[in-house]
Amino acid sequence: MSVADAVAVAAVVICLGTVNAFVASVSRLGYALARDGWGPRLLARRTARQVPYRAILAVGLIGAGGLCGAAVFGWGTDQIVFIPSTLVLATYLLGVAAAARLFTGRLRLLAAATIVPLLVTVPFAGWRLLLPAAIAAVVLAIRATR
Structure with missing residues (x-):
């Protein structure tokens, strides 16, 4: 096996681990939002082993849609x-802002300190920050009709 082959294998393993962590965390977030009434109720179902299978399927379908869009639109x-x-950045920012508001003492200080490096990355997102804002507007509009 050449060095290039070894690097390629390592890259695949690292990517699979990253994708697995991403799908697991995003599907759990989707499940929790649905369970608490902030997302579509159909995502709030779990198997007997507590696997949020519909949320995992939704993440897979969204990913497949992105790949299809990439193929069609180049x-x-x-x-x-x-x-x-950009969606992850917005989620982290809102999460640590909530933590800075809810926690006290050293945990509040830690959450507030975490906001600073996240804000440094915001300018790199540019116009794409409109996407989380648009999603939030749609969710709030849907919730207002319930």
Whole structure:
């Protein structure tokens, strides 16, 4: 096996681990949002072993849609990666802002300190920050009709 082959195998293993962690965390977030009434109720189902199978399926379908869009519209990696990265950035920012508001003492200080490096990355998202804002507007509009 050449060095290039070894690096390729390592890259595949690292990517699979990253994708697995991403799917697991995003599907759990989707499940929790649905369970608490902030997402579509159909995502709030779990198997007997507590696996949020519908949320996992939704993440897979969204990913497949992105790949189909890439094939049809000729999107490159930079277009595909920026959308989930921007959504993750918005989620982290809102999460640590909530933590800075809810916690006290050292935990509040830690959460507040975490906001600073996240804000440094915001300008790199550019116009793509409109996507989390649009999603939030749609969710709030749907919730207002319930």
